[in-house]
Amino acid sequence: MEPVLEINDLSTHIQLSRSVVQAVGNISMSIAPGETLGLVGESGCGKSMTGLSIMRLLPNGGKVVGGSIKLSGVELTKLSDADIRDVRGNEVAMIFQDSLTSLNPTMNIGRQIAEQVRKHRHVSRAEALERAAEALSIVGFPNSKERLDNFPHQLSGGQRQRVMIAIALSCDPKLLIADEPTTALDVTIQAQILGLLDDLKQRLGMAVLLVTHDMGVVAGRADRVNVMYAGRIVESAPTTELFTHMHHPYTQALLGSIPLLTQNRSERLFSIPGIPPDLTDPPPGCRFAPRCSRATDQCRTEEPALEPATNDHHFACWHPVDGPIVRTTIAVNGTAPAPAGAGEAEHSDAAPGAPETVAARNGSAAEPAFGARGWQSGEGDDRLLVVDDVVREYPVTSGVILQRKVASVKAVSGVSFTVGRGETFGLVGESGCGKTTLGKVIVGLEKADKGQVALRGTNVTGLRDRQLRRFRKDLQMMFQDPIASLDPRMRVGAILREPMKIQGIGTKRQQDKVIADLLGEVGLPANAVERFPHEFSGGQRQRIGLARALTLNPQVIVADEPVSALDVSIRSQVLNLMKRLQETHGITYIVISHDLAVVKFLADRIGVMYLGKLVEMGTGEDIYLRPVHHYTAGLIATVPEPDPMREKSKSEVGIKGELPSPVTPPSGCRFRTRCPAAQQICAEEEPPFRPFHPGHVAACHFPLQQPIDGGDPLAAQAGTAPTIAGS
Amino acid sequence: MTAYLIRRLVTSLIVILGIALVTFLMTHIIAPSPGRAILGDRASRAAVNAFDNAHGYDRPVWVQFGSYLWQLVHGNLGYSYKLNQTVDSLIAENAPHSMWLSGISVFLSIVIAIPLGIFQAVKRNSVADQAITAAAFTAYSMPQNFLGILLIGFLAIQWHLFPAEASQSERIIPYIFAFHSNFLPIATLTITAVAGYSRYMRSAGLDALAQDYIRLARAKGLTEPTVLRRHLLRNAILPMVTLIGLSIPLLLAGNLVVEYLYNSHGLGLLFINELGNEDFPTVIALTLLGGIATVVGNFVADVALTVADPRIRIN
Numbered sequence A: 001m002e003p004v005l006e007i008n009d010l011s012t013h014i015q016l017s018r019s020v021v022q023a024v025g026n027i028s029m030s031i032a033p034g035e036t037l038g039l040v041g042e043s044g045c046g047k048s049m050t051g052l053s054i055m056r057l058l059p060n061g062g063k064v065v066g067g068s069i070k071l072s073g074v075e076l077t078k079l080s081d082a083d084i085r086d087v088r089g090n091e092v093a094m095i096f097q098d099s100l101t102s103l104n105p106t107m108n109i110g111r112q113i114a115e116q117v118r119k120h121r122h123v124s125r126a127e128a129l130e131r132a133a134e135a136l137s138i139v140g141f142p143n144s145k146e147r148l149d150n151f152p153h154q155l156s157g158g159q160r161q162r163v164m165i166a167i168a169l170s171c172d173p174k175l176l177i178a179d180e181p182t183t184a185l186d187v188t189i190q191a192q193i194l195g196l197l198d199d200l201k202q203r204l205g206m207a208v209l210l211v212t213h214d215m216g217v218v219a220g221r222a223d224r225v226n227v228m229y230a231g232r233i234v235e236s237a238p239t240t241e242l243f244t245h246m247h248h249p250y251t252q253a254l255l256g257s258i259p260l261l262t263q264n265r266s267e268r269l270f271s272i273p274g275i276p277p278d279l280t281d282p283p284p285g286c287r288f289a290p291r292c293s294r295a296t297d298q299c300r301t302e303e304p305a306l307e308p309a310t311n312d313h314h315f316a317c318w319h320p321v322d323g324p325i326v327r328t329t330i331a332v333n334g335t336a337p338a339p340a341g342a343g344e345a346e347h348s349d350a351a352p353g354a355p356e357t358v359a360a361r362n363g364s365a366a367e368p369a370f371g372a373r374g375w376q377s378g379e380g381d382d383r384l385l386v387v388d389d390v391v392r393e394y395p396v397t398s399g400v401i402l403q404r405k406v407a408s409v410k411a412v413s414g415v416s417f418t419v420g421r422g423e424t425f426g427l428v429g430e431s432g433c434g435k436t437t438l439g440k441v442i443v444g445l446e447k448a449d450k451g452q453v454a455l456r457g458t459n460v461t462g463l464r465d466r467q468l469r470r471f472r473k474d475l476q477m478m479f480q481d482p483i484a485s486l487d488p489r490m491r492v493g494a495i496l497r498e499p500m501k502i503q504g505i506g507t508k509r510q511q512d513k514v515i516a517d518l519l520g521e522v523g524l525p526a527n528a529v530e531r532f533p534h535e536f537s538g539g540q541r542q543r544i545g546l547a548r549a550l551t552l553n554p555q556v557i558v559a560d561e562p563v564s565a566l567d568v569s570i571r572s573q574v575l576n577l578m579k580r581l582q583e584t585h586g587i588t589y590i591v592i593s594h595d596l597a598v599v600k601f602l603a604d605r606i607g608v609m610y611l612g613k614l615v616e617m618g619t620g621e622d623i624y625l626r627p628v629h630h631y632t633a634g635l636i637a638t639v640p641e642p643d644p645m646r647e648k649s650k651s652e653v654g655i656k657g658e659l660p661s662p663v664t665p666p667s668g669c670r671f672r673t674r675c676p677a678a679q680q681i682c683a684e685e686e687p688p689f690r691p692f693h694p695g696h697v698a699a700c701h702f703p704l705q706q707p708i709d710g711g712d713p714l715a716a717q718a719g720t721a722p723t724i725a726g727s
Numbered sequence B: 001m002t003a004y005l006i007r008r009l010v011t012s013l014i015v016i017l018g019i020a021l022v023t024f025l026m027t028h029i030i031a032p033s034p035g036r037a038i039l040g041d042r043a044s045r046a047a048v049n050a051f052d053n054a055h056g057y058d059r060p061v062w063v064q065f066g067s068y069l070w071q072l073v074h075g076n077l078g079y080s081y082k083l084n085q086t087v088d089s090l091i092a093e094n095a096p097h098s099m100w101l102s103g104i105s106v107f108l109s110i111v112i113a114i115p116l117g118i119f120q121a122v123k124r125n126s127v128a129d130q131a132i133t134a135a136a137f138t139a140y141s142m143p144q145n146f147l148g149i150l151l152i153g154f155l156a157i158q159w160h161l162f163p164a165e166a167s168q169s170e171r172i173i174p175y176i177f178a179f180h181s182n183f184l185p186i187a188t189l190t191i192t193a194v195a196g197y198s199r200y201m202r203s204a205g206l207d208a209l210a211q212d213y214i215r216l217a218r219a220k221g222l223t224e225p226t227v228l229r230r231h232l233l234r235n236a237i238l239p240m241v242t243l244i245g246l247s248i249p250l251l252l253a254g255n256l257v258v259e260y261l262y263n264s265h266g267l268g269l270l271f272i273n274e275l276g277n278e279d280f281p282t283v284i285a286l287t288l289l290g291g292i293a294t295v296v297g298n299f300v301a302d303v304a305l306t307v308a309d310p311r312i313r314i315n
C-alpha cells in the first residue's frame, strides 16, 4: 500500500539571532493508511518540529533546509504558501496539547469548527455548522447542536480536547498529527481521549502520527515507534519489538529509567548521566556518545547511520545492545521482562560511599522492601506525623453588593493518616482531588478549617508565630515547578541561605559550610552558589529545590509533584537522589503526585485520594496488586505502562465520565457517579474504612476484595484511625 | 453578569461619594466661612456671621455635607464669586470643547494604535518595528508641553502649516469643524496617547500571538489575514479596553497642558485660569468633575470588557 506520509532525509533548522538550532536532522519515516506511528523522545529532541515541518507551521526563523515530505505522493515542501494552506486542516490535521488557550476564548466552538469546514469545503454557513455539530457528536458530545454556542471556558480540559479533535476530523484528513494530545490531562481522561483517537482512526481510516514523551502512551496505541534523540531518529521498530528487543542504547536507557508499576522499589532506577546536547552545537559523531556507557572513539568521531537490522527494525548505533536492562520486578502474570545481558546500569548520581540499594536502609538487604517499614504499632517512631481529620474548604462567594459565602470548594474533606519516622507516604490522585491543598496544610502554608496536623505529638495547626516558626523548620515543602518556586533574582547561594537566615541559624561561615555540603550532596558544582536559577537545567533546578528543602535539616519534606516537570532520564536521577538523601538524612517524605508509578517507586505506603477524600490506603503492593476500591482499580487500569503486552491486553476506557465539581460533591461515596459497581446505598451512606490486609484499608460498600472478617478497622491500622466525619 | 455590573455600579457610586466628601472637606478647610470670602476683608464680623447664618454655613459639618450632596445631585456645583457666574454655566460653556478635543484624540489614538501595535507584534524585531518603538519611546517619555512646543515651533512658526492657537470659537459647532486650527492640539494629545497605546497593543499582540489558538487557526488552513482578524485582534484588544478606561485621568491632565498651551477654550484652561484667580469654588468643582470622569471611565471600560469577553459575560 502506498504510504500516506513519506519523509525522506528531512532537516529543519531554526535561525536564532546568533546561532542555528538543528532541530531535526536527516530523518526519514513513513506512515501507511490506518497506521499509528509513535514518535517519542525527551523534550527538545525535535518531535514537535517534525510535525510542524509537515504542516509548514514552524516558529519564526524555522525552515525546512533539506529533504522531502510526500503526502500521498505529493511533495509538500515544494507547494506554494496558498497550496499548503489547502492541505492544512484538510488533508493533514494537527491537534496540540490541551491548554486553556488551545481554543480561541472569544469565539464559540461551533464557529471554531465551522470556519475550517468553510475554508475547505465551500459550503454555506448553515451547512458548515451542521457539519460542526456532526463532528462534535462523533467525538462524544451528546446534544451537540446545543453545544455549538458554548465557549471554551465552559468546557473541561477533556472536552476542549474533544473539540480540538472534532476540528481536526471535520474535513476527513488523511493524516492526523497528534502532538502530546493527552499530556495535560488526567490519566482517566487521557484513556478516554486515546480510546477516542484509536476508534476514529479505525472508523475514518486515517494515518496517525502520535507525538509524545510518554512511553506508556505509545506502548498501548502505536503500531510502530520511532525514537528520537537530539534531532535524529535513533531507532525505529514495531512497538512490541522496540520494547522487547531494542538495539539502541538510548532506547534501552530511556525505558530503563522509567519507574514501573511492577518495579521492585528496593532497586535503584537506571539513570542516564548528563543532559541532552545543545542542538545549536551538536557533538560530532553519535549524538548520544557523551551520555552513552558504550561509547568508543569511533562513536565520538563517526556518526552511525540508521541501518536496518531486520526489514522493519532500524537503528543507528555502532555497538548495539540487545533487549532491555534487566530489572527485578514484582511478579504480575509473568510479564517481567526477560534478562537480556545488558545490565551495565550506571548510577550517575551515586555519591561515593552511598549505599547502593534502598533496602539497606531497612537494616538488612535481605529484608523485603514492601510492608517492612516500621509504621505498625509497637515502634516508637511510628507516629512522627499525624494528620487527623483535616478539612480545608475554599469559600465561593457571590452577591450583588456584599460578598456572601454561598458555597465552598471542598478541597480536603476529612483526611487522616499517620506517617512514621523515615517512612515515605505517597498521596496519589487526579488533579483537583486536593493533594496539593493537603500538602500545604501539612507544612502550614494553608490553615485547616477542621482537624489537626501533629508533629511529634504537638498540634502544629494550633501554633502561632515563634513556635510555629520552630516547627516550620521541621516541615519543608518542595514544589513541582522548579522555575516558579525559585526567586529568579537571587543567586543559588542566597536561596539556600535564606531559610537559615529566617530561622537565625548559624554564623555566616557555618551557613557557608552547610550550603557547600548540600550542593555536593545533591550533585551540583560548588560554584553554583554564584549562579542564578535560570542558568540551570530543569533537573538541576529541582536539585536546588531539594537542597533548599534540606537546609534546615527538616524531619518531614512534603514533595509536591517533585519530578512531574522533568524528562524521563532526568526524572530518574532526581528520584534516585531523593531516595539516597532519605537514607543519609533519615527524612520522612510525603510525596504527592498524579503519577502512580512515581509514588509507588518512592513510597512505603500510598493513600489514594478522590475528590477531597482518602479512599484507600496501603502498601504499593496492596494498591497495585490487590486494589479494593473501584477508583483505585480503575486508576491502575488507565495508567499507561511502558509495556505493549500489558497495554494491549487492557480493556478500553478505565473510568468513565469526569470528576464532579468539588463544590457539590456526590452524596455518600463520592466516586459513585463514575463507579461501575455503584448501588443505591452508595448514594445514601458514606462507606466506612475497613481493613483488607494488615494495614490495607479502603472505604467501599462493595469492595473488590473480602474485608478481614470482624476486623476492627481502627485496630488493624494501628491508630491511623481515619475517623471520617459523619457529614 | 448583571449582578457583577450592579456591584460595579454601586462601588462606583461609593467612590464618587468619597470624592465628593474630599472636595467638600477641601472647600471647608480653604474657606470655613464663605461669608468672609464673599463679603471681603472689610465687612464687619456681624455681617459675616449674618451671611453665614442666612446661608446655613454655621450648621454642623455633616449637615452641610448633606446639603452639599443635595446640591450636587441637583446639578448645582456651586457659584464662582470671582466670575459672578454659577459653576454649572461655566462648565456648560467649556465642557463641550474639552470633550471634543479628548474624544477625537482618543478615537484617533485607538484607530492608529491598534493596527500599529498589531503590525509591530507580527513584524516583531523588524526594522519597522524597531523604528516605531524608538519613536514611541521618544514621544512617550517627552513632557507633553515640550512636545507641544516642538510642534508649534516646526509646524506653526517654521513652516506655517497650522496656526499655533486653537480655534477661539466659543460655540461648539464651529469649534468642531475648525480642523485646521485645532490640528496641533489634537495632534499633541493623539501622539502621546498613540505612543502609550501602541506599546501596550504590541505587547498584547505578542501575548496573543504566542497563544496556542493562533497556531491552531493556522493549522486549520486559514489565511494569515483571517487568522489575525478573527483570532488575534479581538483577544489582543480586550486588555486595551481596560487600559483606555484607566487612561482617562491622564487624558484630563493632558487637556490641562494642551488647552493652556494652545489657548483653547475648555475646562482645562478654565481650571488653570481660576487656579491663578484663587477661584476655589470653580477649581474644586472641576476637581470633583475630574474625579467623577475617572470613575465613570473605569466603569464604562468594565462594562465594555464584560460585553466583549465571553469569559466574563457567560459565567
Ligand SMILES: Nc1ncnc2c1ncn2[C@@H]1O[C@H](COP(=O)(O)OP(=O)(O)OP(=O)(O)O)[C@@H](O)[C@H]1O
Pocket: A394, A409, A410, A411, A429, A430, A431, A432, A433, A434, A435, A436, A437, A438, A594, A662
Ligand atoms: N486558593 C484556592 N481558591 C479556591 N479554590 C482552590 C484554591 N486552591 C485550590 N482550590 C481548589 O481546590 C481543589 C483541590 O485543589 P488542589 O490544588 O489541592 O488539587 P490537586 O490535586 O493538587 O490538583 P493538581 O494535580 O491539578 O495540582 C480544586 O478544586 C481547586 O480548584
Ligand code: SF4
Pocket: A248, A249, A250, A286, A287, A288, A289, A290, A292, A293, A294, A295, A296, A299, A300, A304, A316, A317, A318, A319, A320
Ligand atoms: S553509536 Fe556509540 S555512542 Fe552512540 S549509542 Fe551506539 S554505542 Fe552509544
Ligand code: SF4
Pocket: A629, A630, A631, A669, A670, A671, A672, A673, A675, A676, A677, A678, A679, A682, A687, A699, A700, A701, A702, A703
Ligand atoms: S462505595 Fe459504592 S460507589 Fe463507592 S466505590 Fe464502592 S461500590 Fe463504588
Ligand SMILES: [Mg+2]
Pocket: A431, A432, A435, A436
Ligand atoms: Mg496539585
